[in-house]
Amino acid sequence: MQVTMCPERAIMEHITSKWGVLVLQVLSDGGSWRFSALRRELEDVVSEKMLTQTLRTLERDGFVHREVHPVIPPHVEYALTPLGKGAASHLVALAHWIEANQPEVSQAQRRYDNS
Amino acid sequence: MQVTMCPERAIMEHITSKWGVLVLQVLSDGGSWRFSALRRELEDVVSEKMLTQTLRTLERDGFVHREVHPVIPPHVEYALTPLGKGAASHLVALAHWIEANQPEVSQAQRRYDNS
DNA sequence: TGGGGTACTTACTCGGAGGTGAGCGTGCAG
DNA sequence: CTGCACGCTCACCTCCGAGTAAGTACCCCA
Numbered sequence: 289m290q291v292t293m294c295p296e297r298a299i300m301e302h303i304t305s306k307w308g309v310l311v312l313q314v315l316s317d318g319g320s321w322r323f324s325a326l327r328r329e330l331e332d333v334v335s336e337k338m339l340t341q342t343l344r345t346l347e348r349d350g351f352v353h354r355e356v357h358p359v360i361p362p363h364v365e366y367a368l369t370p371l372g373k374g375a376a377s378h379l380v381a382l383a384h385w386i387e388a389n390q391p392e393v394s395q396a397q398r399r400y401d402n403s
Numbered sequence: 404m405q406v407t408m409c410p411e412r413a414i415m416e417h418i419t420s421k422w423g424v425l426v427l428q429v430l431s432d433g434g435s436w437r438f439s440a441l442r443r444e445l446e447d448v449v450s451e452k453m454l455t456q457t458l459r460t461l462e463r464d465g466f467v468h469r470e471v472h473p474v475i476p477p478h479v480e481y482a483l484t485p486l487g488k489g490a491a492s493h494l495v496a497l498a499h500w501i502e503a504n505q506p507e508v509s510q511a512q513r514r515y516d517n518s
Numbered sequence: 519t520g521g522g523g524t525a526c527t528t529a530c531t532c533g534g535a536g537g538t539g540a541g542c543g544t545g546c547a548g
Numbered sequence: 549c550t551g552c553a554c555g556c557t558c559a560c561c562t563c564c565g566a567g568t569a570a571g572t573a574c575c576c577c578a
Contacts, residue, residue: 291425300501303501324523360574361575395465438556452558475554476545
């Protein structure tokens with residue numbers, strides 16, 4: 289493995305970033321989402337600032353397509369590109385694995401804590 | 404998706420943490436590693452402090468097995484548990500995907516930057 | 519008349535992630 | 549006899565990820 293800051297590691301950090309993980313999972317259903325609908329779906333745990341920033345990074349990497357309808361009030365839609373779907377699928381697989389194994393992990397944590 | 408801090412999200416953050424991603428990938432080859440060998444493999448980009456902290460978190464989650472040989476000088480070995488192998492395999496898959504698609508991503512970034 | 523929704527941007531602030539350097543207690547190589 | 553390797557831990561400090569609040573420009577509904 290090549291480690292010193294290479295493009296691959298940067299891309300990995302974008303995908304596995306705190307908010308990137310969540311955004312990619314929501315978008316992975318294939319639909320297209322408006323900014324505030326996306327935020328509501330994430331139960332407002334992410335601030336507007338960080339959501340914008342995260343979406344910009346993912347857009348720059350070619351994972352997210354941003355479509356602006358120049359109307360007032362503003363209307364913007366976000367969706368995964370084919371490239372984004374590839375990345376997101378791995379994240380979704382990991383998320384499913386975690387969901388399935390969460391009890392086992394929690395048990396391991398309890399074991400570790402009382403010892 | 405359930406979002407407000409649930410055990411699943413915490414586990415996801417451990418696995419996708421900055422150093423967790425790298426450690427799990429190195430350990431994923433199945434072998435067992437000594438502390439400083441692991442650090443050298445990561446080309447010293449991670450400090451001793453953060454490596455210890457990351458390994459502790461992964462151990463608590465039941466992903467990493469830590470075996471201490473009580474000799475002087477100290478001898479400690481780290482290896483993935485079966486549970487850890489499950490998690491790491493998804494990370495490795497993602498890493499391979501990134502490696503394969505890195506040129507396309509870099510191209511997207513260049514396109515984004517000159518516009 | 520004014521309050522809320524839309525999709526942001528900017529400025530200010532703060533906590534915590536993370537780096538640095540030292541210390542430890544011994545065995546072994548030089 | 550010196551000094552390094554090992555696998556940490558602790559104290560200190562820095563910097564950046566992230567939150568909060570306010571502003572924007574316009575429309576619609578009450």
